[in-house]
Amino acid sequence: MSALESPVRPGRKLKLAYFASHPIQYQAPMLRRLQQEENLDVTAFFFSDKSVGGYWDPGFGRMVEWDVPLLGGYKHEFLPQLLKEKPNSGIFFRPLNGGIIRVLREQKFDLVWMHGYATLNSLVVMAAAKWFGAKVLLNADSSSLVNQNSQMKEAAKRIYMGLVRSLVDCTFVAGHSNQAYWRRYFGDRMIYQPFPYSVDNAYFRERVARVNVAEVKSRLGIVEGIPVILYASKLQKRKRCMDLVLAYKELLGRTRDREPPYLLIAGDGEERQSLEQVVQESGLARVQFLGFQNQSQLPELFAVCDFFVLPSENEPWGLIVNEVMNAARPVVVTDQVGCQKDLVENGVNGHVYRVGDIAALSEILETLAGDAELRRRMGQASLRIVDEHSYEQGVAGLQAYIRSLQAGSGGK
Numbered sequence: 001m002s003a004l005e006s007p008v009r010p011g012r013k014l015k016l017a018y019f020a021s022h023p024i025q026y027q028a029p030m031l032r033r034l035q036q037e038e039n040l041d042v043t044a045f046f047f048s049d050k051s052v053g054g055y056w057d058p059g060f061g062r063m064v065e066w067d068v069p070l071l072g073g074y075k076h077e078f079l080p081q082l083l084k085e086k087p088n089s090g091i092f093f094r095p096l097n098g099g100i101i102r103v104l105r106e107q108k109f110d111l112v113w114m115h116g117y118a119t120l121n122s123l124v125v126m127a128a129a130k131w132f133g134a135k136v137l138l139n140a141d142s143s144s145l146v147n148q149n150s151q152m153k154e155a156a157k158r159i160y161m162g163l164v165r166s167l168v169d170c171t172f173v174a175g176h177s178n179q180a181y182w183r184r185y186f187g188d189r190m191i192y193q194p195f196p197y198s199v200d201n202a203y204f205r206e207r208v209a210r211v212n213v214a215e216v217k218s219r220l221g222i223v224e225g226i227p228v229i230l231y232a233s234k235l236q237k238r239k240r241c242m243d244l245v246l247a248y249k250e251l252l253g254r255t256r257d258r259e260p261p262y263l264l265i266a267g268d269g270e271e272r273q274s275l276e277q278v279v280q281e282s283g284l285a286r287v288q289f290l291g292f293q294n295q296s297q298l299p300e301l302f303a304v305c306d307f308f309v310l311p312s313e314n315e316p317w318g319l320i321v322n323e324v325m326n327a328a329r330p331v332v333v334t335d336q337v338g339c340q341k342d343l344v345e346n347g348v349n350g351h352v353y354r355v356g357d358i359a360a361l362s363e364i365l366e367t368l369a370g371d372a373e374l375r376r377r378m379g380q381a382s383l384r385i386v387d388e389h390s391y392e393q394g395v396a397g398l399q400a401y402i403r404s405l406q407a408g409s410g411g412k
Contacts, residue, residue, distance in 0.1 A: 013041040014402065015107065017134075019100075019125045020115040022048040023070035025295055026319055027115070029200035032073035033391040039402070043107070044076040047097045047121050048085060056087070059234040060268045060292055067294045077103070093120050104128045111402075113137040117164050126167035135405065137398075138164070139172035141197060141316040143338035144180035148314070161185035170401050172394075174317060175342035191404075195397045196389040197317050197339070204326035207299035216304050220264070220288065227261040227369040230305035232298060232320055233312070235269035240311040240334075240355070245275055247311075247361035249282050254366065261369045266290040266301055302327035306375050307368045312337055313355045325349070325386040330378035332364055343389065349381035 016034070020027060023046055034042045054065040083096035100121070104112065105128075112129035114122050117140055129136050149157060165186045172195035173179040179192060214224070222228060229248070233239050244263070252260050263284070265275065268291055279287045293301065302308075302323065307330040310318050317338040321331050325343065333340045334355035344350045351368075353360040368375055 013039055014110040016040050016042045016111040016113060017104070017107070017109040017129075018042060018044045018113045018115070019122070020044065020046055021119070021121075022046050022051045023076075024051065025066050025068055025070060026199055028068070028070045028072075028074075029203065030198070030391050030394065031076075033395060034398075035074045037395065037399070039399075042074060044074060045100075045103065046076065046078050047095050048081070049078050050085065058087075059236055061235075061270055061272075062268050062292060064292070065294075067296045079103075091119060095121070097121055100124050101128045104132050104134070108132070109134045111135050111137060113139070116140050123163070123167075126164070130167050135169045136167055137170050137172060137401075138168045139174065139195060141174055141178065141338065142181045143177040143316045144184060145177050145336050145338060146314045158185065165190065172397065175339060177338045177341055178317075191401070193397045193401045195394040196342070197319065197322070198389050198391050198394060199319055199322045199326075201322075201326050201386060201390050204299055204302070204323050207296070208303045208327040211300050211303035213303050216300050220304070222262055222304065226259050227306040227372075227375075228304055229261055229263045229365065229369070230266070230301055230308045230324070231264070231310070232266040232293060232301060232308070232324075233310060235265075235267045235271040235275065237271060238313050238315075239267075239269075239271075240313055241265060241267075241271060241275060242278070243311045243356060243358050243361060244309050245278055245284070245287065247358045247365055248287070249278075249284060250358065250362040251365045251369070252284070254362075258370075260286050261306075261365075263287045264290060264301060264305065266293040266298070268292045298323060299327070302329060305329060306372075307332065307350070307378075309361070309365075310334070310337055311355070311361065322386055322389060325382035328379035328383045330368060330375055331382060332361070332368070343385055345381065345385065349378045349385055 018031065031044055034040060051066065052070060054063045057064040079097040079099040081095045082098045083094050085095045112134045114125050116122055117138060126136050170191040170193055171182050171186060173192050174197035217224060231241055231244055235241055248263050263286060276289060308324040309332040310321060311334055313336045315337040321333060321339050321343055325331060331344055331350040333344055333352055335352055336355045340352050344352050346352045351364045353364060
């Protein structure tokens with residue numbers, strides 16, 4: 001029986017174990033925020049330390065070393081690897097870690113939170129937590145927007161998800177598309193608790209406010225008064241940056257009598273060479289490739305740009321959208337970007353268009369590039385919307401679940 005199923009003594013802290021594959025730049029601030037809750041004693045357990053130093057990121061096609069703190073401000077432990085990670089190998093069995101059962105048995109956690117579900121490690125965590133009487137919490141950024149499984153694969157996935165469902169007490173919901181995904185596999189009897197997929201809003205706002213926009217524009221050769229379009233993500237095929245380049249080219253063909261906007265492309269990856277070739281052959285003089293930009297460098301680009309475009313397909317969420325909205329900028333995304341139903345109000349703080357519709361994207365670029373007042377209004381709306389997607393809403397969701405357990409209504 002979980003400790004939460006009996007009366008909780010006044011002042012008793014609840015022990016929460018958070019398990020994840022490795023320290024992640026988006027999750028570290030959230031873990032620090034959880035550490036501030038007076039009724040929680042939080043410890044994070046990681047299966048790998050690969051992100052702490054430099055590591056090869058296949059999406060960016062380069063070594064990456066994050067320049068923001070990943071570990072400070074919260075308790076954490078790296079679990080020993082029995083089977084080590086291997087590049088280009090399946091992720092279900094590797095890494096396989098020891099120590100999971102030991103820490104859950106010895107430390108007697110009340111709550112065990114698993115980030116992700118598609119590995120043997122995650123199954124071991126959830127099953128052991130259940131065995132030792134903890135409540136099992138689950139989150140992942142999976143989205144219902146695109147289902148590309150074959151009939152056989154979908155049947156196998158439903159069997160697997162049925163197993164996961166039997167081990168979970170509460171599923172955190174990042175947004176509309178994420179909730180639809182969980183309901184597809186877990187049904188209506190699961191306890192769903194809102195926990196918006198968020199970034200450190202305060203960090204990005206403070207960094208953006210400090211940017212000397214004129215200095216950055218001078219460094220980049222940007223003429224004041226001419227709109228700046230920003231793309232910042234991996235240069236992979238599914239990110240469809242080529243759609244943006246072609247839409248931009250189409251825009252310039254229609255508006256030869258106007259000063260063309262700038263297009264900044266921040267990121268690296270397999271598509272970069274093809275993109276640069278199209279830009280060069282088309283004579284798109286105001287397109288700049290900036291390469292990989294680390295977390296501390298992005299606020300400069302957010303402050304300099306006038307609006308942001310993420311043309312991806314099959315994008316589970318797109319946290320870069322959260323980030324740039326904290327700079328009060330309009331955002332343009334496709335209907336396959338998972339955050340669009342939660343963060344983008346079409347015509348209010350940005351636009352949503354059908355993935356691959358280059359003509360529609362080009363018209364949106366023209367509309368936004370040509371109307372500074374519209375961009376200002378949309379940017380203010382972005383601030384309002386992203387305010388409701390912060391760690392505070394997530395922590396409130398977790399605390400609501402805890403209260404339901406203490407009241408005896410949160411069990412399965």
